[in-house]
Amino acid sequence: MRAYHKKDFPLSKIRRFIEPGPIVMVSSAHKGERNIMTLGWHMMLGFEPATIGCFIWDENRSFSMIRASKECVINVPTFDLVNAVIGVGNTHKSKRDKFEQFGLTPVDASKVNAPLIAECYANFECKLVDTSLIKRYSLFVFEVVKAHVARSPRYPTTVHYRGDGVFMVSGRNLSYRRRFKRVNL
Secondary structure: OOOOOOOOOOHHHOHHHHOOOOOEEEEEEEOOEEEEEEEOOEEEEEEOOEEEEEEOOOOOHHHHHHHHHOEEEEEEOOHHHHHHHHHHHHOOOOOOOHHHHOOOOEEOOOOOOOOEEOOOOEEEEEEEEEOOOHHHHOEEEEEEEEEEEOOOOOOOOOEEEEEOOEEEEOOOOOOOHHHOOHHHO
């Protein structure tokens, strides 16, 4: 194994090394309005029930909509939607419908009032189950109550944010399943 030579690094930029997963688009609805936001700060918190933690900035329009409605849809886009992902992420406090603005198709969800994004590879309908970390950390804890996932490809080409306007696109998959204990799969 190789040892790396290291230098001091700005703490505000370490996220490029530890981002947890693909960029997602969170759709919400409340009192006849709907919105979409791009989100990079999320994490799995549990498997059964499936729970996800999401940092949502309190200045984002989705923050108040999700807090009030207590639900959302976490949509997983693929690389072909990168322009919409960036466009939605750059559009703040807009009253304009982002579905129309970015050519995305809203689809009725079955368990929540927020719409799914048809063009996304996967859609996870979520209910807000823990509000205790919102005020202090802007951290929402959701339970996924319904999942919709495309039949193929098995491993989509997702987009991951590395900070400073740099993205990484998921690459080839390597299976090491035989080396894992069954309980760890």
